[in-house]
Amino acid sequence: MAYREKLAWLELIGMVIAYGGYFIAVGIVDPAPGRLETLTYVALFGAATMVRLLILGTGWLTLKLQMGSDARAKPDERDRSIARRGASIGYYVLLGLMLWVGVMLPLTDTGWAVANSALAAIIIAEIVRDAVIVASYRRGWHG
Amino acid sequence: MANPPISNQIRTLRFLAGEMTQADLGDRVGVTRQTIAAIEQGKYSPTLETAFRIARAFDKPLEEVFNWEGE
Numbered sequence: 370m371a372y373r374e375k376l377a378w379l380e381l382i383g384m385v386i387a388y389g390g391y392f393i394a395v396g397i398v399d400p401a402p403g404r405l406e407t408l409t410y411v412a413l414f415g416a417a418t419m420v421r422l423l424i425l426g427t428g429w430l431t432l433k434l435q436m437g438s439d440a441r442a443k444p445d446e447r448d449r450s451i452a453r454r455g456a457s458i459g460y461y462v463l464l465g466l467m468l469w470v471g472v473m474l475p476l477t478d479t480g481w482a483v484a485n486s487a488l489a490a491i492i493i494a495e496i497v498r499d500a501v502i503v504a505s506y507r508r509g510w511h512g
Numbered sequence: 513m514a515n516p517p518i519s520n521q522i523r524t525l526r527f528l529a530g531e532m533t534q535a536d537l538g539d540r541v542g543v544t545r546q547t548i549a550a551i552e553q554g555k556y557s558p559t560l561e562t563a564f565r566i567a568r569a570f571d572k573p574l575e576e577v578f579n580w581e582g583e
Contacts, residue, residue, distance in 0.1 A: 371544070371546035372546075374546075439544070439545070439546070442544050445542065445543040445544050445547050446543060446547070446558070446559055446562060447543065447544075447546075447547040447550060447556050447558075448544070448547075508555070509550065509553075509554070509555030509556060510555070510556060511516050511556065511557040
């Protein structure tokens, strides 16, 4: 498996575990969206971000040590082409979801409900981007 | 994703070049070992520039390395 495919897997797993955990936690402690203390949201979000950084840092270091010269190689035309494809599709997902958040905005009376919706949009778009990159390495890409 | 209607002789040419490794070819061409592997497996179509560089690495014309299989 290519080094950059492993990196994409790492980012995908880190994103799903950390922010999936965040939204599960918010769903459990905050059944009525946006009613918790700001500090609680910040603490949960901070914890999720720390988990993500821990997963990425540990995984990145392990890959660097395991893959040696492969990890030192600069991205080539295939890597760049696949990254562009992932970013392009992720962008349209983000655009669509942010439009949905914008439409929802006037119907919401708490800032955190909107903030969490926007955060979910960013995370879903990032997950789609990573998934497209992984799929392009796995199944091939002829762009 | 369906493979493109292009086949290539890179594996054979590497063998004929004294079992040149994918990494060696990648170094000559300026791509990673994994990209050479993906091209050989038909999982990636290289740019025209890289296709010419691969052909030049074997001292062959482009059409002896890559073949159009479509109609």
